[in-house]
Every structure is written in C-alpha cells, then in structure tokens.
Amino acid sequence: MDTHGHDRISDLPDHILGRILSLMPAKAATQTTILSRRWRDLWEYIWCSPTTLDFTAEFAAQQTSHEYVRNVNRYLKLHRGKKIHRFLVSLAPDRRFFWDVKQWLEFAAARDVEEISADFTKAQVCLMSVYPFTMPTQLFDCLRLRVLRLRYWLLPLPLPGLRQTPLTHVPVACRTEATGIKIGNIWQSLHLEISAPSLRSLHFFGVILFPAISFGDVTGLVDAAICATDNPFNAPQVNYIRLLSEVAHVEILTVRSYTLMSVAASLPEPGQVPLPLPNLRELQLLMNLAMEPLSYICDFFKLFHLPSLERLFVNLPSLPHEEYTSLGERSSAVAHFNRLKVIKMHNFKEFVSEMRLVRFLLQRTPVLELLLLVVRPELMFVRKQDLQRRMLALPRISPAAQIVVCEYLEDDYAKLRATHEQMCEWDNGSHTSYYNDFVDAQD
Amino acid sequence: MSSGDSGPSSSKQLVQQPAAAGRSPNQPPLLGAGGRKVIVLKSGDEEEFEVDLLDAMQSRTLRRAIEDGCGDGPMPLPNLTGPVLAKVVELFRRHRGDPRWADELQETEKEGMFKDYAPQKPTAEVKGFDREFVSVDRDALFDLLRAANFLEAPGLLDVTCDAAADAVMNMTVEEVREYFGLVNDYTPEEEAALRKQHEWAFQ
Secondary structure (H helix, E strand, C coil): CCCCCCCCCCCCCHHHHHHHHHCCCHHHHHHHHHCCHHHCCHHHHHHCCCCEEEECHHHHHCCCHHHHHHHHHHHHHHCCCCCCCEEEEECCCCHHHHHHHHHHHHHHHHCCCCEEEEECCCCCHHHCCCCCCCCCHHHHCCCCCCEEEEEECCCCCCCCCHHHCCCCCEEEEEECCCCEEEEEEECCCEEEEEECCCCCEEEEEEEECCEEEEECCCCCCCEEEEEEECCCCCCCCCCHHHHHHHCCCCCEEEEEHHHHHHHHCCCCCCCCCCEECCCCCEEEEECCCCCCHHHHHHHHHHHEECCCCCEEEEECCCCCCCCCCCCCCCHHHCCCCCCCCEEEEECCCCCHHHHHHHHHHHCCCCCCCEEEEEECHHHCCCCHHHHHHHHHCCCCCCCCCEEEEEECCCCHHHHCCCCCHHHHHHHCCCHHHHHHHHHHHHC | CHHHHCCCCCCCCCCCCCCCCCCCCCCCCEECCCCCEEEEEEECCCCEEEEEHHHHCCCHHHHHHHHCCCCCCCEEECCCCHHHHHHHHHHHHHCCCCHHHHHHHHHHHHHCCCCCCCCCCCCHHHHHHHHHHCCCCHHHHHHHHHHHHHHCCHHHHHHHHHHHHHHHCCCCHHHHHHHHCCCCCCCHHHHHHHHHHCHHHHC
16 A cells, blocks of 8 residues: 555545545545546546535636536536435526526436525626526426525626616526425516416515516415515516415415505506405515505505405514605505404504504404504603503504504514514515525425 | 344443453354344454444445354454454444444344344434544544445444545645645646646635
8 A cells, every 4th residue: 555655545445535525525625636646536426426516605606607617517427326405506697508507407307406596696797698598397397396596696786787788588487396485686587487386485585676477376375475676776667466466365475665565556446346365364564665654555455355364464664763755545445354363563663654554453453352563672762651551542443452562572472473574584684694594494 | 042132122232342262163153241142353463352243234344254154253354453443343332223324234134133223313422422433643544444444334434434524624735645645646737737627626
C-alpha cells in the first residue's frame, strides 16, 4: 500500500473511497479530483445514486448558464439510481436550455420524484424568455410528486425597466397527485392550469405578476389561500371572482387585501345572486393595506354567500392612525351568518371604522359565541379593561356572545388560531420563514 | 447445541474477553454466558476474542466463513490487529439489531437462528457509541476503515466512512493530501486542466 512511504488510504478499493466522497458536500468531493491520479475519477461516485439532487446554492452560485447546464447534464449521466426524492434546479429561464430542463424534469419524473423545485431566481430582465416552456407531460403523471415549487423571480426590486420587459405566456399545466401546492413570486406571465383531483391544499403567495390561473379538476381541494400581491405598478390583474368561483367548494379560505380590492372593484349588478361558497367553514381576511375594513368586507359578503361559515378571522392593518377612507355605507344587503360562532380580529385599535365593523358583525350573527379582539399594546391608547367594558356594552343579537379583549398571545385564546395563521405572519413581513416552514413541513 | 435456542433472551449480554486458550479445533462453538453460541476470532497478533455468533453475522466475510463451516475453531484474521479487532467486536455487540444490516440477516432467518434479533432503529445510545467509536486518531481510523472493508460489515463501514468524510470535508486540497498522505503526481498542466474541467467546485 505504501508506494510513497506514507499513503494511508489509497489501498482501499474505489467503492469505499467513493462512499466517503458521497458523504461529503458535492463541492468538496469534486475537488478531490486533483488530489492525485488515483483520485481523478473517484468523484463520479457521488453522482451514482444520491436521492437528493440539489443543483442550487453553491453549485449554481458561480457558473454561467452554459456551464451550469453542461455540468448538470454531465452529472445526471452518472446517476444509476432508480429513486430520487428531491430535485432542485436554479437557473435563468433561457430558451436555449429549455430542452435540457425538460430532459431533467423527465429524468426526475422517471425516478418517482417527490419534490421538484424549479427556481428561476437567477433570471435577469434581459434574459427573460420570450418563448414558452412546456412542462414535460411525464411530470403530471408522477404519482409520488408532493411538492412542486415554481419560482420565477426577478430580483432585485425595484425593477425600473420592468414595463419594457417582453413578457410572454409560459403555459404551465399542472396535473399532479400532489396534496399540496404553493406557488409564489411569479414575475412572468404564466398561464397556469391546475388540475389535481387529490389536491387538498393550495396557496398562492408573494408577488404574482399577470398570472392567468385557472383550475381544472380540483374536487379534493379543502383549503385555499389566495394571498398574492398583484403587480405593484398596475391595478389588480387577476380575476379573483372567477378564481374563487372555481374553488367554491373549499372549506377553509384565506384572502388578502388585493383580493378584496379586486372583488370590491366588480360589484354585482343589482339583482344578481351572490355566488355561494357552500362549504366554507373558516374564512381569514388579511387586510394589510390602509383600507376601510367594513366596506371591503361587506362587498365581499355581497358577492359571496357563506351559509356554513363558523369561524371568521380578520387581520386588521397595524397602522398607528386611522387612515381609512370610507367607501360609504354598504352593509345593507348582507345576509345574516347563521352559523358563525367565533370571530377573531387581530390588531384591533378601536378606530371608528373598526367599531363599525364590530357593530355590523354583532348585528348579523345570531349564534355568535365569542368575539375575540386581539390588541397590540404598542398600538393601544386606552386601558384594556376600559375597552373591554365599552365593547361589552355593544348591542348584539346573540345574547350568549362573549366579547373578550386580549393581548397578542396573551392567554388561552392564543390557541384559537386560523388554519392559515402562518399566512398572517407571512403577511406581516416574515415571508421567508413562512416559505421555509412550508418546505420543512413537506419533508 | 440444543440449549442455544432455548437460552435466555437477547438482553443477556456477552462479556468480551480473550477466549480461554487450548481448545481443540474440532470443538463445537462455545456456549457463551447466556447460553448463546459464540465463535472465536483470532487477530494477526494471536489475540483471541469470543464473539456472539449472531453478532459476527454483521460481517459478510465472517458469515461466509461460518456458513462454510469455519466457525468451529478460532477463526484467524491475520490482517486485523488485536486492538482493532477488540473495537470491532464491541461495535458488533452494540449494533445488535441494527437495521443497517438487519435486512441481510433476514435472508438467513429461515433457519430460525435469529428469531430474537428483532431489527430496531439505532438508539441514542448506539449513536453515542458510534461517535465515541470513531473518536480516534487518523491512523486508527484508517485501520478501522480497512477492517470494515475486509470484513464487509455495513454498519462498521457506515460509521467509519462517515467519520472520514467529516474529517476532510472542510479541508483544503493540500490539507486533504496531507491527511491521507497523498503525493500530487499530476503535472501542473494536468492539474490546471482538471481545475478548468470542474471549475464550479474550485471557485
């Protein structure tokens, strides 16, 4: 073994040295190629059968798109495994490489991949494709696929040249057995059609620019969070009314200011019947903008009929002063909520508009059991006890209704959480942790 | 050997110690403290170790030898030293029921020899033992790696390969060469070409 008098390891067979390398990060393992001639090709072992193929982060950091694509192709050729759990790529959406990307996705699909992340974070304005990229159909037949992350980002913000950017249609049809899909931060025109009968959970979040989203068969969908931020430069582009009507059977729904504004912008014709959301038990409204809550909420309730609603969560904007402009009286035509038992409002500040919302709800909830007003001490100018007393004096049609004022996470009421409460945290700015939580939760 | 199968449960642990010398080569396997079958392994420096027959099965090499009927006398393992073999035997005992080799064991289950060897996930204790096991100097680690290779013992191989990978993954190329005792036999041009070929890894 000792050709040089002190070689301590090279007498071990290739497969053992390869095994050591495959336990190291890819970068460090690849560097061993220059140790000595004996080690020149041993790095190939690391690509033989890994179940996580992560071509992001360090791997993607310094390479040009050409090098990136060449290396991924080279490494995938070495793969002999039959199974991949995770497949992660990150590159610019350049048409020249679409054929390769398609091959990769087919490669992953053929190995029963469970998680795919196609992250076009590296997109530059000038590189944005003007050609469609079609997902390989094999991907949609992937029974094990549980997580499909598509991220088309344009960074950094703001993007002064955005309007001149040639935006185009990137048709993505998504037919999967996935049980949860989250799609966020899509900075490209995207025609997304989701057809997945076993899909239970669907979240849109982040910035989604001009997406044309439609649903095929989503009969299994139980909870949906439609929390996208629209194009900050334009009026809302997404037709949320159509979008919501396509998922009208959900039981749990979270919507955000933009959705409410979009809905408010398209009030029904006189005499039009509200669209029923017949199964909806829980509704969370994230009002992150300076908007007058009652008007927008009333408009939402006029357009959508919620006969089964039991729990309502309202996340009011955390503004120090009342800055809402009222849209005028709109509450007259809203029906009663005959099953609504629990209402929880975050960031309650006793603003005039917020009081109007509370009064409105107390007058339309015959079986209300609990109205929980969560205050933030830094936004409060009165004592909690005084506020509680004033609130208790409000007229209500449910005699049994309790009204409780409490501080954030103060007591047992912290247990009363919306299913999509994470969305609320995300809404308050910690979207990264939300996104990471999502990724972790799927593992 | 009938008492072997009717012995107390596997919780009874065998104490490792050099075996009594002077047994005839044709003597049947010893019965250990728990009435279990044991075999004797003999290191290159003539040190003998009793090891539970079932524990020894973690090594494909030993299993083949046992199945070929070589387990009746002390089994010579000339390329393993006493200290290395002592450590390996201890690891086999601690890895009893380790799922990393339980699958293989199932194949030989037919004979009913292994019925008290229910596979189990490695406990925190086993993991702690594994960490301690490889807290040795460089040369001792390489000796253990060689033993793992020779014995074809998956659990031992996992533990030692992990340790070797941990040791070098944050080193520079020069440090890895030094650690493994390698001499760079590339010409500068060849090395430059390789760096170019794997550019992303050298940035």
